[in-house]
Amino acid sequence: MRGNPFTGAGYLVKGLKMLPDPEIRPFVLVPLTINVVLFIAALWLLFSHMGSWIDYLLSFLPGWAGFLHWLLWPLFALMVLLLAYYSFSIFANLIAAPFNGFLSEKVEKRLRGELVVDEGWQALLAIIPRSIQRELAKLVYYLPRVLLLLIVSFIPVINIISPLLWLWFGAWMMAIQYCDYPMDNNNVSFRQMKVMLKQERLTAIGFGGLVQAGMLVPLLNLLIMPAAVVGATIYWVEAHASRERPLSAGPEAQLERFN
Numbered sequence: 521m522r523g524n525p526f527t528g529a530g531y532l533v534k535g536l537k538m539l540p541d542p543e544i545r546p547f548v549l550v551p552l553t554i555n556v557v558l559f560i561a562a563l564w565l566l567f568s569h570m571g572s573w574i575d576y577l578l579s580f581l582p583g584w585a586g587f588l589h590w591l592l593w594p595l596f597a598l599m600v601l602l603l604a605y606y607s608f609s610i611f612a613n614l615i616a617a618p619f620n621g622f623l624s625e626k627v628e629k630r631l632r633g634e635l636v637v638d639e640g641w642q643a644l645l646a647i648i649p650r651s652i653q654r655e656l657a658k659l660v661y662y663l664p665r666v667l668l669l670l671i672v673s674f675i676p677v678i679n680i681i682s683p684l685l686w687l688w689f690g691a692w693m694m695a696i697q698y699c700d701y702p703m704d705n706n707n708v709s710f711r712q713m714k715v716m717l718k719q720e721r722l723t724a725i726g727f728g729g730l731v732q733a734g735m736l737v738p739l740l741n742l743l744i745m746p747a748a749v750v751g752a753t754i755y756w757v758e759a760h761a762s763r764e765r766p767l768s769a770g771p772e773a774q775l776e777r778f779n
Contacts, residue, residue, distance in 0.1 A: 522719065525726025528695075528755070532730045535751025536743065538627070547626045548746045550619045555612055555745040562608040566601070574600055598683045599673060601736070609735070610659065612745065613697055617651035620749045624701035627753040628761075654700055657710045662693060687732070692721075694728030698748040702756035716760060727755060 539548055574597055613620065669689060673682040695717055703713045717724040731751075734744040 521721045523722030523724065523726070524720075525722045525729065528723040528726025528728070529730040531727050531755040531758075532734065532748060532751040534754050535747040535749070538750050538754070539743065539747055541630065543630050544623070544626050544750070547619075547623045548750075551616045551623060551746045551749065552743065554616045554619070556742050558608065558612045558615070559742060562604065566604045570597070570600055570604075595680065595683050599686055609694070609697065610662065614652070614655045614659075616745065617655045618648045620698075620745070621647050621651045621701050621705060623746060623749050624753045625705050627750050628702060628705065628757060631754065631757050650704065654704050654710060658693075658696060658700065661696070661710075661714075665689060687729075688725070690732045691725045691729035694731040694748070695724035695752075696728075698731065698752035699724070699727075699755060701749055702753040703760075706756070706761065720759070723755075723759070727751065 538544065666689075669682065669685055672685065673679045696714065699717060700710065700713055703716070704710075708716070731744060731748045734747075735741045
């Protein structure tokens with residue numbers, strides 16, 4: 521596989537560094553607020569029911585495998601955390617999709633040296649149907665694969681590796697989730713976006729993997745959604761858009777600020 525996971529992870533770091541930029545800060549507030557509210561709700565739900573969910577999963581083990589409970593409990597706990605995390609991410613991004621698309625557009629203009637202005641609610645409303653359509657496309661892509669992983673998670677012996685499969689799949693889905701915003705803004709189809717990410721899959725996995733890890737860090741996870749949108753936009757501008765149309769000296773200088 522081609523790519524560099526450290527390069528991919530670096531784009532999220534650049535996204536975090538760019539959040540305080542005064543020209544994009546107003547466009548960060550709405551997705552940040554949505555993320556905070558939904559995260560608090562998901563955290564309450566998870567820790568209220570996590571123990572019973574893990575016990576339910578362990579009940580599928582045959583009697584002779586009882587000695588494995590001590591090993592599988594933390595693995596299943598990780599799987600429950602990841603599943604809850606993916607569900608939260610899908611729901612949060614479905615609600616925040618128009619705002620994330622708007623933020624990505626403003627970040628790209630900022631990086632390319634254009635004046636960033638608030639175009640008002642009309643501009644935001646115009647992208648809502650397209651944003652929801654793209655989110656549904658991601659859901660159609662996600663559901664069959666997560667169903668397959670769930671089946672694997674219930675197969676004795678094989679399910680020992682299921683947490684690793686969840687981690688890999690989660691990193692890939694996070695790359696798809698957030699890279700879709702700048703690519704959608706630039707009329708890259710969902711199918712073509714997947715092809716572009718697969719060309720340097722390890723870079724995409726590095727970006728999505730750090731997004732995934734950041735979501736598990738208290739307080740930092742509240743900033744991950746807008747930071748991932750900004751980081752994915754930087755990823756698009758540096759790794760993809762610049763191949764099609766060179767950036768001017770102005771935007772190059774802007775990019776350098778966040779390295």
